[in-house]
Amino acid sequence: KANKQKLDVAFIDDTTGETLKTVTKDGVSDGSANYNTKNDIDGYKAQHYNIVSDSTNGHDLVFDHNDNVDQHYEVHLSHATHSIDDQTTKSEAIHYVYADGLARQGKVTDDNVQQLSFKRDGYNDEVTGTDHWNAWKPAQQEFASVKSPEIQG
Structure with a gap:
């Protein structure tokens, strides 16, 4: 009987430092997690995120043999500008x-x-x-002083 396993994939916004979403999957050793990051990444791209890195490398995830430590993956995103x-x-x-x-x-x-x-x-x-x-350039500017003309009479 295969041992129970757990993995998670965190989607992290590097621009804000926030975790946008965490996908958690349960399964058994050597079993398929029936998950890859493609659809989630496509959804973030549609929201104007750039992909910085994906520790899953876009592969279909498979559970390992380590019962003591859950598998953890991260996808890092940044804001398009x-x-x-x-x-x-x-x-x-x-x-x-x-x-x-x-x-x-x-x-x-x-x-x-x-x-x-x-x-x-x-x-x-x-x-x-x-x-x-950014700041206005020039940052500070003044109108030139004006000497009013003298009119005869």
Whole structure:
């Protein structure tokens, strides 16, 4: 009579460090576990995971002869990602008007308009859908000081 055996396969998310799932099989020495990791791995690939390693090497699992220690296998997964980028432009406009607010022919002087541009990059985690951004470049920028023109009269 063959001895009872047990094995398990843990699916580990290396990005978060969490165990996503553990498959446990019971059987007898030299018996087939009637399991391989292919279907589970295909399911994780459909969820945008990358396979880092599979200690079963994708083989059909068979129970061993060691009654004292259960067989343990691990499949390591990581999150697929893609690069993303963003940019923005901020504007400052100084409009000149007469202090008394009275209308006069022609404008006081041309508006002073300045623009600052910022860029950032990062990546999108395709498993969670979360965007992870790096700092804006340049990190800090200020509009140049403006000396308002003096108008005669």
